[in-house]
Amino acid sequence: DAGVIQSPRHEVTEMGQEVTLRCKPISGHNSLFWYRQTMMRGLELLIYFNNNVPIDDSGMPEDRFSAKMPNASFSTLKIQPSEPRDSAVYFCASSLIDGYTFGSGTRLTVV
């Protein structure tokens, strides 16, 4: 298995633009998580899907953030409009029961 695959690896965008981050979980895993990592706040859970259904989105900062999981092999995290304070590394992770496997992350820079 290739592991959790995220794209793009790096994204630089201008404030106000729409940003879409993508994730392909490990085949057979039924849970998918989006985390944001910054120096100040560490690893923050944004949203959690189980069997493609959003279970907990209480970590989504505000309405500018949205996430979808249309099928078991694909998820997106969208930021519209993006702001400089959204700059961070965004990780996707998947699991079957315990023990997440993280993707390589997307480093987002909003200028």
Next chain:
Amino acid sequence: GENVEQHPSTLSVQEGDSAVIKCTYSDSASNYFPWYKQELGKRPQLIIDIRSNVGEKKDQRIAVTLNKTAKHFSLHITETQPEDSAVYFCAASASGYSTLTFGKGTMLLVSP
């Protein structure tokens, strides 16, 4: 919800010394405690985990201990090597379909 505190935030040791990182958690329902290692610019990777039905688990130079009464768990690394230098995260969850809550991380620096 769960709250995980991790100490210290930075730890510097000499090669060959031992390193200990400690975490406390708040939710008595938590029963799964993994540790992740994150090298600079890389993804967090699971290095060892422990469940609440055991008090200690070892894997070569790494060991974890769990005290459910006190709600704390620790990572022990013996005979540290420069390649152990990384950020280490502890986490806790109620096993099954609960999310992991992570500590803020410990930056471990092993000097040759």
